[in-house]
Amino acid sequence: xxxxxxxxxxxxRKYQLFIDGKWVDAESGKTFETPNPATGETLAEVAExxxxxxxxxxxxxxxxxxxxxxxxxxRDRGRLLYKLSQLIEEHSQELAELETADNGKPIRESQYVxxxxxxxxxxxxAGWATKIEGETIPVPGQMFNxxxxxxxxxxxxxxxxxxxxxxxxxxxAPALAAGNTVVLKPAEQTPVGIMELGKLFQEAGFPDGxxxxxxxxxxxAGAALAAHPGIDKIxxxxxxxxxxxxxxxxxxxxxxxxxxxxxxxxxxIFADADIEQxxxxxxxxxxxxxxxxxxxxxxxxxxxxxxxxxLERLTEKSKNVKVGNPMDSGTHMGPQVSAEQxxxxxxxxxxxxxxxxxxxxxxxxxxxDEEFQKGYFFQPxxxxxxxxxxxxxxxxIFGPVVSAITFxxxxxxxxQANETIYGLSAGIWTKDITRAHRFAKAIHAGTVWINTYxxxxxxxxxxxxxxxxxGREMGRHALAMYTEVKSVWIDLSGKPIGWFGx
Ligand code: ADP
Numbered sequence: 001x002x003x004x005x006x007x008x009x010x011x012x013r014k015y016q017l018f019i020d021g022k023w024v025d026a027e028s029g030k031t032f033e034t035p036n037p038a039t040g041e042t043l044a045e046v047a048e049x050x051x052x053x054x055x056x057x058x059x060x061x062x063x064x065x066x067x068x069x070x071x072x073x074x075r076d077r078g079r080l081l082y083k084l085s086q087l088i089e090e091h092s093q094e095l096a097e098l099e100t101a102d103n104g105k106p107i108r109e110s111q112y113v114x115x116x117x118x119x120x121x122x123x124x125x126a127g128w129a130t131k132i133e134g135e136t137i138p139v140p141g142q143m144f145n146x147x148x149x150x151x152x153x154x155x156x157x158x159x160x161x162x163x164x165x166x167x168x169x170x171x172x173a174p175a176l177a178a179g180n181t182v183v184l185k186p187a188e189q190t191p192v193g194i195m196e197l198g199k200l201f202q203e204a205g206f207p208d209g210x211x212x213x214x215x216x217x218x219x220x221a222g223a224a225l226a227a228h229p230g231i232d233k234i235x236x237x238x239x240x241x242x243x244x245x246x247x248x249x250x251x252x253x254x255x256x257x258x259x260x261x262x263x264x265x266x267x268x269i270f271a272d273a274d275i276e277q278x279x280x281x282x283x284x285x286x287x288x289x290x291x292x293x294x295x296x297x298x299x300x301x302x303x304x305x306x307x308x309x310x311l312e313r314l315t316e317k318s319k320n321v322k323v324g325n326p327m328d329s330g331t332h333m334g335p336q337v338s339a340e341q342x343x344x345x346x347x348x349x350x351x352x353x354x355x356x357x358x359x360x361x362x363x364x365x366x367x368x369d370e371e372f373q374k375g376y377f378f379q380p381x382x383x384x385x386x387x388x389x390x391x392x393x394x395x396x397i398f399g400p401v402v403s404a405i406t407f408x409x410x411x412x413x414x415x416q417a418n419e420t421i422y423g424l425s426a427g428i429w430t431k432d433i434t435r436a437h438r439f440a441k442a443i444h445a446g447t448v449w450i451n452t453y454x455x456x457x458x459x460x461x462x463x464x465x466x467x468x469x470x471g472r473e474m475g476r477h478a479l480a481m482y483t484e485v486k487s488v489w490i491d492l493s494g495k496p497i498g499w500f501g502x
């Protein structure tokens with residue numbers, strides 16, 4: 001593995017598919033290009049998987065499940081996962097640079113957030129491999145009842161482009177700790193880090209076929225994987241729209257499904273909040289990863305009493321956010337991931353204006369040096385005078401664009417905060433401890449942050465209420481999504497069953 005060099009822009013990297021422990025071309029021979037979103041230049045040329053490759057990978061994953069991997073002890077599985085976590089840590093600088101080159105996120109985020117959390121997840125679930133246990137149940141009579149917690153088998157996993165390696169880690173680590181095998185499709189925008197991860201799986205010594213990585217498009221490779229009769233589960237992170245397609249595709253085979261989907265999180269600033277802390281929290285909520293975060297605090301509810309003061313300070317600080325070369329350690333925001341995403345954001349600025357919102361700052365791409373003029377950059381943007389029923393407050397924009405909404409009192413606030421099809425996360429900024437807990441309970445969301453935002457840990461569950469998805473990733477809850485429970489009954493009486501006569 002090597003870091004991307006400036007001269008590399010002229011010679012794109014090349015990747016094949018990773019199936020059954022081997023690097024192979026797609027059956028069709030097709031490839032696709034993935035650009036560096038900061039410059040628009042081609043970063044890599046990647047084999048393009050389709051249905052035939054999905055079929056091959058599912059067969060390989062089944063063979064591994066029924067063979068070496070299925071027979072391996074939990075301890076050895078855990079040791080392999082731990083070894084992988086160490087290899088990732090050793091290579092984390094190169095991986096962070098590649099992640100930034102492929103996705104556009106600032107290097108300080110890849111380096112200090114994404115990669116450390118990838119390592120943490122593999123390390124955490126390595127420890128779980130030997131701790132997945134059943135129970136004994138106190139049933140009446142001369143009976144003994146116990147449960148076994150078994151792997152599901154072959155898991156399909158489809159991940160998005162916003163945190164490529166981290167989303168892979170959230171899915172791979174619990175699936176493998178529980179003893180499953182995996183066919184994973186990275187997003188077409190960001191396959192590079194995942195293909196490098198394939199090399200580390202090989203180096204760690206995982207048996208062939210335990211993980212198979214198939215870069216390709218959603219409508220082809222992704223759809224083929226979700227509908228495949230040979231998989232036992234499909235796990236997906238991405239848009240709610242595609243999540244519905246996945247659930248439909250899986251329903252023909254009643255394949256088990258877990259979904260981590262969109263959000264439109266309320267980030268609530270009460271009048272008693274520490275203003276400076278809350279302004280920083282609002283910025284963390286919306287500008288982190290250029291706002292391409294499913295739990296982004298994109299609906300900023302501000303108490304009427306402090307609205308002017310708060311928005312003034314937020315606007316002033318937003319103007320100082322450094323947007324530019326993501327490889328520069330001083331950069332706060334890099335480019336959006338793709339031209340499509342940039343267009344989508346610009347479209348929402350027009351929609352906001354049309355709906356009567358005001359643009360307090362931003363609203364357009366920044367002026368940057370020549371080298372970055374083909375990049376997909378956008379300025380930190382605040383919409384003022386937003387009403388909760390406007391499209392910009394109801395639809396996921398997935399950019400550094402926040403809608404500020406004023407509230408008068410707690411009842412008015414709670415009603416609006418929960419008036420959304422989503423329920424992934426929420427933020428609350430207040431010094432009043434009872435109010436903080438009251439709201440944490442009343443908000444319909446899978447994660448609530450109080451006087452903080454975007455906190456994650458491999459041990460803490462993450463997932464959505466309502467149309468934000470099914471299931472929880474990370475923590476012990478993730479293992480429940482990758483295991484089946486089997487109940488076993490044993491008659492201890494030794495007597496024949498007399499129910500239908502002697
Ligand atoms: P976004 O809209 O943010 O690009 P998507 O939900 O479209 O996010 O994409 C997330 C992942 O889902 C990507 O890996 C993408 O290729 C995949 N995907 C998109 N469409 C489908 C589909 N119809 N079936 C399966 N996977 C899909």
